[in-house]
Amino acid sequence: GAVVSQHPSRVICKSGTSVKIECRSLDFQATTMFWYRQFPKQSLMLMATSNEGSKATYEQGVEKDKFLINHASLTLSTLTVTSAHPEDSSFYICSARDQDRRIAFFGQGTRLTVV
Amino acid sequence: AQSVTQLGSHVSVSEGALVLLRCNYSSSVPPYLFWYVQYPNQGLQLLLKYTSAATLVKGINGFEAEFKKSETSFHLTKPSAHMSDAAEYFCAVTEEGGKLIFGQGTELSVKP
Numbered sequence: 453g454a455v456v457s458q459h460p461s462r463v464i465c466k467s468g469t470s471v472k473i474e475c476r477s478l479d480f481q482a483t484t485m486f487w488y489r490q491f492p493k494q495s496l497m498l499m500a501t502s503n504e505g506s507k508a509t510y511e512q513g514v515e516k517d518k519f520l521i522n523h524a525s526l527t528l529s530t531l532t533v534t535s536a537h538p539e540d541s542s543f544y545i546c547s548a549r550d551q552d553r554r555i556a557f558f559g560q561g562t563r564l565t566v567v
Numbered sequence: 568a569q570s571v572t573q574l575g576s577h578v579s580v581s582e583g584a585l586v587l588l589r590c591n592y593s594s595s596v597p598p599y600l601f602w603y604v605q606y607p608n609q610g611l612q613l614l615l616k617y618t619s620a621a622t623l624v625k626g627i628n629g630f631e632a633e634f635k636k637s638e639t640s641f642h643l644t645k646p647s648a649h650m651s652d653a654a655e656y657f658c659a660v661t662e663e664g665g666k667l668i669f670g671q672g673t674e675l676s677v678k679p
Binding site: 456458484486493494495496498501543545547549554555556557558559560561563 | 599601603608609610611612613616618657661664665666667669670671672674
């Protein structure tokens, strides 16, 4: 099956710093990738849709200046949490859409803790 | 807009018993439906998908789901629960553009 690799799996950063999370599709090209945030014991909340070569589309209520998304190639999208604060601590998950099989495959997730 | 409702945030079964996780959807177009499983501190793994072919879909780990248009349901079943099935399960429907709309999730516990 297709594999989506997300790094890092865990990161602890100081308040005010920025953190970059990478999402790679390893065996298919993904023109579209999605970034989700998940709070404990809750479902996934879509943050933004990342399209290769164009600007990301953010969901309502998501700060685009805080959560910077770059999709520079067909296999890589990055999410940068800028000037992180403790309330940004969460589990972030990416997914990449395989157009041919019409399936979204998920990365392993990144546990971000801001101290 | 599409939506998904999972009935029961927590389901507990005994090992060897039938697993039934309920999912109802709302969609204005023929839907693509999915079940994903999530283990603690991990991403989501695809269990199975419905894409307008056979209404009974078989997935990994012995799970299957039946698409019932008349009931707008896509319930997930497994004849005999195993301890390793304990996890969080999410039903999802595809929205235009490929976005997935998730249900609230159902936590499955398996008792020895």
